Amino acid sequence: MLKLTRKTEYALIALSHMQRFTPKNLISTKELAKLYQLPVELLAKTLQQLAQAEILEAVKGAYGGYKIKTPLEQINMTEFFEVLEGEVGLTDCHTNTDCSQKNLCNIKTPMQKINKKMRTFFDEISLKEVVGN
Amino acid sequence: MLKLTRKTEYALIALSHMQRFTPKNLISTKELAKLYQLPVELLAKTLQQLAQAEILEAVKGAYGGYKIKTPLEQINMTEFFEVLEGEVGLTDCHTNTDCSQKNLCNIKTPMQKINKKMRTFFDEISLKEVVGN
DNA sequence: TTAAATACGATAAATTTTGTCGGAATTAAA
DNA sequence: TTTAATTCCGACAAAATTTATCGTATTTAA
Ligand code: SF4
Ligand code: SF4
Numbered sequence: 001m002l003k004l005t006r007k008t009e010y011a012l013i014a015l016s017h018m019q020r021f022t023p024k025n026l027i028s029t030k031e032l033a034k035l036y037q038l039p040v041e042l043l044a045k046t047l048q049q050l051a052q053a054e055i056l057e058a059v060k061g062a063y064g065g066y067k068i069k070t071p072l073e074q075i076n077m078t079e080f081f082e083v084l085e086g087e088v089g090l091t092d093c094h095t096n097t098d099c100s101q102k103n104l105c106n107i108k109t110p111m112q113k114i115n116k117k118m119r120t121f122f123d124e125i126s127l128k129e130v131v132g133n
Numbered sequence: 134m135l136k137l138t139r140k141t142e143y144a145l146i147a148l149s150h151m152q153r154f155t156p157k158n159l160i161s162t163k164e165l166a167k168l169y170q171l172p173v174e175l176l177a178k179t180l181q182q183l184a185q186a187e188i189l190e191a192v193k194g195a196y197g198g199y200k201i202k203t204p205l206e207q208i209n210m211t212e213f214f215e216v217l218e219g220e221v222g223l224t225d226c227h228t229n230t231d232c233s234q235k236n237l238c239n240i241k242t243p244m245q246k247i248n249k250k251m252r253t254f255f256d257e258i259s260l261k262e263v264v265g266n
Numbered sequence: 267t268t269a270a271a272t273a274c275g276a277t278a279a280a281t282t283t284t285g286t287c288g289g290a291a292t293t294a295a296a
Numbered sequence: 297t298t299t300a301a302t303t304c305c306g307a308c309a310a311a312a313t314t315t316a317t318c319g320t321a322t323t324t325a326a
Contacts (some may be wrong), residue, residue: 001218061293062301110265132243194324195270
């Protein structure tokens with residue numbers, strides 16, 4: 001509960017590296033996986049997602065790889081999380097229709113407020129800040 | 134990721150009810166479970182945990198049940214979450230020793246800061262606020 | 267004495283996360 | 297033109313966590 005998933009951590013580790021060491025150059029999944037002992041395939045998918053979201057730029061083919069596309073100062077944690085995981089919030093009453101408590105639930109309304117607060121909280125933290133340096 | 138567990142939601146639903154309808158009187162697990170269609174056994178354990186933490190007062194035996202012991206304004210979400218789940222934080226580098234990345238990890242330090250920030254965030258939300266009314 | 271309740275531990279089922287596999291498309295370089 | 301290194305994508309398997317259930321002991325008011 002409230003923990004990041006491994007996937008998200010791997011993404012942060014990769015971004016941190018790129019930011020520090022290869023901001024202008026490409027780096028491949030394989031290389032990153034080796035450097036930080038991450039499972040290649042999972043990291044691969046993660047980076048692909050970041051590329052789709054245009055956080056990274058992907059270059060295919062031999063000698064290809066990834067580099068940061070959008071400056072990390074310009075991306076906030078809410079956006080970032082929502083690229084990799086679903087919507088940010090402690091509950092998913094809105095999106096998720098299949099909560100069997102829904103009708104009887106007496107905390108729906110206050111939870112909506114907390115969810116908004118939490119989004120705001122993560123809105124105010126930039127990816128740069130998390131990735132450090 | 135970032136979602137409450139069912140257990141925590143059940144706890145909130147129960148507390149919300151007690152706060153509104155039985156602040157002075159006892160209510161049993163069974164009754165609560167029936168009212169909100171919650172699985173009795175899981176709710177039972179949850180309430181037991183809250184009783185251990187002195188958030189609830191438990192009265193054993195026939196005609197027993199639970200009622201709120203500590204005013205909900207006096208309990209913050211960090212405390213509350215930590216009664217039911219583990220430590221609040223996006224990562225568990227500190228407590229958890231078995232992260233294989235630990236040595237190589239390049240986001241440990243910034244993550245510590247974010248974790249602190251998050252604790253502060255939840256420190257500032259009282260249980261009363263979440264439970265509504 | 268009985269019935270209704272909390273307390274606790276073990277276990278099973280379901281779900282989610284994590285990791286793996288196989289192959290397709292792309293492209294720089296030999 | 298071929299090869300090797302890469303991104304890309306979907307399906308699957310394994311592991312971990314969450315959720316639900318069961319059995320039994322203890323407490324206590326009636
Ligand atoms: S309706 Fe209530 S129980 Fe269902 S997800 Fe929303 S807050 Fe949780
Ligand atoms: S050491 Fe790094 S990878 Fe491990 S839990 Fe902490 S932040 Fe996550």
